[in-house]
Amino acid sequence: MSVSYWISSTTSPSYGTGPDPSEVDVVVIGAGIAGITTAYLLKRAGRRVALVEAGELAAGVTGHTTAKITAQHGAIYGKLLSSYSAKVAQAYARSQELAMAWIFAESASLGIECDLSRRVNYLYAEHRKLNEEAEAAVTAGLSASYVDEVGLPYAVESAVRLPDQAQFHPRSWLLGLAQHIPGEGSYIRTGTRATGLTEGSPNVVETTAGEIRAEHVVVATHYPIFDRGLFFARLQPKRDLVVASVIDEGTGPSGMYLAEDTGHSVRTTPHGDGKDLLIIGGEGHLVDQGAPVAERFRRLAAWAGTRFGVGEPDYRWMAHDLTTPDSLPYIGRFHPGTRTVWVATGFAHWGMSNGTLAGLLLHDLITGVENPYEHLYDPLRLNLKQSVPKLVAANAHVAARFVGDHVSAVAHSVVDGLAPGEAKVTTEGAHPVAAYRSEDGELHKVSARCTHLGCLVAFNDGDRTWDCPCHGSRFGLDGSVLQGPAVRPLRQIRTE
Structure with missing residues (x-):
């Protein structure tokens, strides 16, 4: 099984579930580097913030990084020059250096050892x-x-x-930052999954601990849940x-x-x-x-x-x-029809600087401060030269997986021969089933259909999880959601 050093070397703090206000200024969903940084900055700006996390703080994607903080994101500058311009490449470099400088300044100010x-x-x-x-x-x-x-x-x-x-210890940094969020009407809820979003005035976020009303909502859940911006494509x-x-x-x-x-x-x-x-x-x-x-x-x-x-x-x-198709993150409005729901995603394994940048940019967007990088990372942008071919290829891959995995499941419709530790996606009648036999010989079965958009999950023998190859949702062997965009678990199937 996988063991992240960043998680095993830190102690997870406990944040209770109440009594907490059911109305705040901003709900931030997801407590990775983007969510914690955003919540911290908005709290510091005088906003009442609710930070909602389904698991533990900084224990998802952020807790499984290599934790480099750099403006050098692979061979990105040649790509930006050919796809955009020198001006865009320069803006990207400056914004990444800004994020790194902020981490140094804030860690010194707060005295966080990381x-x-x-x-x-x-x-x-x-x-x-x-x-x-x-x-x-x-x-x-x-x-x-x-x-x-x-x-x-x-x-x-x-x-x-x-x-x-x-470089730094990312979880030590974020746990230290999170300590400054609770209080004065702001709070953190861990072990609380957001399950629904009704947009309006105010917006209403449905969670496993009840509803929270807020003027603004930030979706910082790695893959955006409640995907109304067609991010799946x-x-x-x-x-x-x-x-x-x-x-x-x-x-x-x-x-x-x-x-x-x-x-x-x-x-x-x-x-x-x-x-x-x-x-x-x-x-x-x-x-x-x-x-x-x-x-x-x-x-x-x-x-x-x-x-x-x-x-x-x-x-x-x-x-x-x-x-993303053009290698730039999506930071900004969740979809064209909103001015109060925001998103941060698509960091391409460079989340330590991009996630920090997301917090800085979202703070400015929500508080009305002009930011020179707003248009660079706008989720509504479209660069036809760079984006369309990659969009076609990516969605062709998803379509192929959707069809091919269903055919493969039918072809492997027997689970009786599974050895201890083995897993298989199969069918029972017309229903796709994800079957795993534990080391003690017990057979565990859940629906193989991802609750996001219906692709069939695949077994990850490194982590012993069921992973969706289309959009990245991850589930435990019992069907529980480990990582979105899915918000509902896989249905458990009784074994005779």
């Missing part, structure tokens, strides 16, 4: 030249340089070096794997690294008692694409062992995120 430190970031390639991306980063206004040596224990062909970037779920090994302090690489050609991510973080934690990411893939997750974890661990001489990982976890 292992925040400056690091050099490298985008490198083992088998190709990155001189064009280096030039694009400079055009975007970054202090980037083209180099061929990065300090890794294996050869690289080239790299783009960007100094004065950062404009976002593609992707996941990366992470393995981490305890090593002697100072023996690992000193910078932060991302391989443009292989997708491997490398960095270290303090682990205490003279030890560091070597964090290796990689094996990026669409949900249920290619090799099983467990095999991908084995391959990533083997890569880390070959390149850095480490043994079996001490931790491993899975990083989930969503990509």
Whole structure:
């Protein structure tokens, strides 16, 4: 099973369910980095805020990151120059640097200990030249340089070096920030799932703990629940794997690294008692694409062992995120007909800066402060050159999964032969069924139809969850919702 270091090394605070006001100024749904940052900033601005989280604070996507804070998001600046302009590339770079600077300033002001430190970031390639991306980063206004040596224990062909970037312990940072939200009419509800939204004046958010009325609602749930902006057609779920090994302090690489050609991510973080934690990411893939997750974890661990001489990982976890067709997040109005419902999503595995930026931008949008980046991240934008081909490809993938998985389920309609630890999507009569046999031999069955839009779930043998390959919803073996956009559990099926 996956164990995130960020979660296992912190204690989850308990936030009660009441008695809390049923009317506030803003409801923020989702307590990851975007939701907590937004709620904190609005509370500081004098708004009464209710932060609602189905699980624990910063324990979802944010709790499963590699936790780099950088303006260098892969080879993005070459893409922005070709798809947009130098002005857009420069605005993107400035906004990311603004988010990073805010984290440093606010952590110093609040005295939050979260292992925040400056690091050099490298985008490198083992088998190709990155001189064009280096030039694009400079055009975007970054202090980037083209180099061929990065300090890794294996050869690289080239790299783009960007100094004065950062890393931290994301959950320590966010738990510290969250402490400043409750009080003066604001509160946090954990273990409370938002199940409905009625837009109006005020908006009404239905939750498992009752209704909350608010002038504004922010949907910061990774994949937007209550999808009225057709985000299901404009976002593609992707996941990366992470393995981490305890090593002697100072023996690992000193910078932060991302391989443009292989997708491997490398960095270290303090682990205490003279030890560091070597964090290796990689094996990026669409949900249920290619090799099983467990095999991908084995391959990533083997890569880390070959390149850095480490043994079996001490931790491993899975990083989930969503990509947009033009690589820019969606931060702003939820749909064209609203001025009071807002969304933040599509961070493409760069949520530490993009999620912080979302909080800064949403604060300004809600409080009426002019923000120079409002149009850059507007969810209603459409770049035809960049977006349409990727939208067509992404939705063709969803359609293929929707049809193909139903056919496959019919072809595998027997569960009696499942061995302990095995799972299968099958059918019983006309109904698709997700079946899993536990290690003690007990058979567990739930409906295989995702409660979001009806795609069939697939078994994730790394986390032992049922994951939707179309839009990224995740469910426990008992059908409970672990991650949206689904808000309703899979129906349990009685086993004779």
